[in-house]
Amino acid sequence: MKTISIICQKGGVGKTTAVVNLSTIFSKKGYRTLIIDLDPQGNVSTYLNFDKNTKNVTSSIDLLSGVTEIFTGELSENLSIIPSNKEIARYNDEKIIGGAKISKLKKYGLFNEFDFVFIDTPPTMSSLVQEGIAASDYYLIPTKPEFLAIEGVAQAMSFAKTTLKNIPNVNAIFLGVLLNQVETRRASYEEFLSELEYLLGDRLFKTKISHLTEIADSPFYGKTVIDFNKESKARIQFNKLAEEIIERVDKNEEIT
Known part of the structure; x- marks a missing residue:
């Protein structure tokens, strides 16, 4: 089981869109996939048309409270969710130095039935x-x-580095930077891309996700873009991104 968190310093960069569509692609590839929503806004549940108040489903605030077993919400074949709610926002100001809660649950094997989280x-x-x-x-x-x-x-990378330094037994590996909402016709794009490639090298994913209306439209129908249009450019791009992630994970597993 491998766990991947998606982090960013500010909103509007397609973070939740990436989580939802990558998870869906992984599930369709046959991987048992779980989404954990730690965002108080709960946009993942909204995006996937999942009722956050569904009874007998473990929420992310339950994870932070130290549950001993989990009951996930089922979204589709091979795809499950642990939804968020607004109450989780109070944990934003807590200091977790000395031991993170969810990582302890992972250590106890609560997520072992999944291939990717x-x-x-x-x-x-x-x-x-x-x-x-x-x-x-x-x-x-x-x-x-x-x-x-x-x-x-740079700020997100620095924050992650500080987290790894200050919290015991945390060994998360930087998988890369995903360039999202790309409009190649913009005059500044090539210059921006060149600067990013210079600074990040192979830490920048080769696959880029385009700025496409189908990505913006799909949530209105309670679907991921993967299910909204099975022949779409966005589906092809997310599939390539998933393959690139799997390749990077496999390569790291071979090294370690």
Whole structure:
């Protein structure tokens, strides 16, 4: 079982969209996949048309409270969710130095029935993001090609590095930066891409996700873009991204 958290310094960069569509692609590839929503806004549940008040389903606040077993919400074949709620926001100001809660649950094997776990975190640098990183084997950072984006990536990387340093037994590996909402026709795009490639090298995913209307439209129908249009450019791109993630994870597993 491998856990991947998606973190970013600010909203609007397609973080939740990446979580939802990557999880869906992984599940369709036959991987037993779980989404843990640590974002108080609960956008993953809204995106997937899942009722956050469903009874007998473990929520992310239950995870932080130290449950001894979990009951996930079932979204589709091979895809499950542990939803969020607004109450989890109070954990944002907690200091978790000395031991993260969710990582302990992972240690006890509560998520062992899954092949991949994706954690959606708040678009901030907070204790909930630290929880996500501490519970993860890997983390990735989405961004989009705009002014100050590189600074945002640098801040997220620095925050993750500090988390790894300050919380015992946390060994999450930086998987890479995902360039999202790409418009190749914009005059500034090539210059931005060149600068990002220079700074990040192979830590920048080769696969980029385009700015497409189908990605924006799919949530209105309670679907991921993967299910919304099975022949879409977005589905092809997310499938390529999933393959790249699997390749990077497999390569790291061989090294370690």
